[in-house]
Amino acid sequence: MGIDGDAPVPPHRRFGEEGGRLSYGGYLRLPELLAQQRPQSEAPDELLFITIHQVYELWFKLLLHELENAREAMFAGELWRARHLFRRVHAVEKVLIEQVDVLETMTPQDFLTFREKLAPASGFQSVQFRELEFLSGLKDERYLGSFRHASDTELARLRRRLEEPSLWDAYLTALSQRGLPVSDDEIMGSLLAVARDRGSYDDLWQLAEDLLTHDATAAQWRTRHVQMVERQIGTKSGTGGSTGAPYLRGRTRLHYFPLLWELRAWL
Numbered sequence: 001m002g003i004d005g006d007a008p009v010p011p012h013r014r015f016g017e018e019g020g021r022l023s024y025g026g027y028l029r030l031p032e033l034l035a036q037q038r039p040q041s042e043a044p045d046e047l048l049f050i051t052i053h054q055v056y057e058l059w060f061k062l063l064l065h066e067l068e069n070a071r072e073a074m075f076a077g078e079l080w081r082a083r084h085l086f087r088r089v090h091a092v093e094k095v096l097i098e099q100v101d102v103l104e105t106m107t108p109q110d111f112l113t114f115r116e117k118l119a120p121a122s123g124f125q126s127v128q129f130r131e132l133e134f135l136s137g138l139k140d141e142r143y144l145g146s147f148r149h150a151s152d153t154e155l156a157r158l159r160r161r162l163e164e165p166s167l168w169d170a171y172l173t174a175l176s177q178r179g180l181p182v183s184d185d186e187i188m189g190s191l192l193a194v195a196r197d198r199g200s201y202d203d204l205w206q207l208a209e210d211l212l213t214h215d216a217t218a219a220q221w222r223t224r225h226v227q228m229v230e231r232q233i234g235t236k237s238g239t240g241g242s243t244g245a246p247y248l249r250g251r252t253r254l255h256y257f258p259l260l261w262e263l264r265a266w267l
C-alpha cells in the first residue's frame with residue numbers, strides 16, 4: 001500500500017526503486033547545494049540576498065547551455081530546434097525579471113545592515129552574466145579588467161566567449177544558407193527580404209523575432225535591476241566602484257541585435 005493512496009503500486013510502476021541506488025537528495029546533490037549559503041553577518045536578510053543571487057547564477061548556467069545549443073542549431077540550419085530552445089530561454093528570462101520582486105521585499109534599512117560587508121564584491125563580477133552578453137553579441141572586452149579577482153579558468157571562459165561566434169553570427173549563417181547575402185552592405189536588404197516574403201522565409205522571420213525577444217527581455221531585466229538599485233541605495237555609488245544607478249541606466253539602452261531594431265524603421 002502506497003502512503004499517498006489506497007491502491008498498492010503495481011510492481012512495474014515502481015520505477016527507479018529497483019536497486020535503491022538513487023535518492024532525491026543524492027541525485028540533486030542537496031547536501032552540497034544546501035551547504036553553500038554562508039552569510040557574512042548576523043543580518044536576517046542576508047540569507048535572502050545570497051539565495052537570490054545563487055538562484056540567478058543557476059539560471060544563468062542553464063541559459064548559457066540553451067543558448068549555446070540554439071547557436072549550434074542555427075549553424076546546422078535546424079531552425080525549428082533553435083526556436084524550441086528560444087521558447088525556453090524566454091520563459092526563464094521572464095522568471096529572472098519576476099524574481100526581483102522577492103528581493104525587493106527587503107527594506108533599504110535592512111540591506112544597509114550588511115551592505116558594507118559586501119564591498120568590493122558586486123554583480124559587476126558575475127562571470128556568467130558577462131558570458132551571456134558576449135555570447136549574445138555584446139562583446140566589450142573592457143570588462144575583462146573588472147575580473148582581476150576571477151580565477152584563470154573563469155578568465156579563460158570569458159576570453160573564449162569573446163572569440164567564439166555569437167548568436168548573431170549564427171543567424172547570419174542561417175540567412176546565407178538560404179541564399180541571402182550577409183555582408184555589411186547587404187544585410188539590411190536581406191532582413192527586409194525575409195520580413196517581406198513570409199511565404200518563403202517565415203522560419204527565418206520567426207527566429208529573428210525570437211532573437212529580438214531575447215534582446216528585449218535582457219533590456220527589461222536591466223531596467224528592473226536599476227529600478228531596484230534606486231530603491232535600495234538611491235544615488236549612492238556601487239560596491240563595485242561604479243557610479244551606481246547612473247552607470248546602470250546607461251546600460252539599459254544597449255541592444256544585442258541593433259539591426260533587428262533598425263529594421264523597423266525600413267519596413
Ligand code: HEM
Nearest residue numbers: 056122123124126129229232233238239240241242244251
Ligand atoms: C539590493 C540589491 C542590489 C543592488 C543594490 C545592486 C546594485 C548594483 C550596482 C550599484 C551595480 C553597479 C556596479 C557597482 O558599482 O557595484 C550592480 C551591477 C550588477 N548587478 Fe546588482 N544589485 C542588486 C541585486 C542584484 C541581483 C539580484 C543580481 C542578479 C544576479 C545583480 C546583478 C548585477 C549585475 C550582473 C551587475 C553588472 C551589470 C552591468 O555591468 O551591466 N544585482 N548592481
Ligand SMILES: N[C@@H](CC(=O)c1ccccc1NC=O)C(=O)O
Nearest residue numbers: 118121122123124237238239240
Ligand atoms: N553592488 C551592490 C551590492 C550588491 O548588490 C552585490 C554585492 C555582492 C554580490 C552581488 C551583488 N549584487 C549585485 O550587484 C551595492 O552597491 O550595494
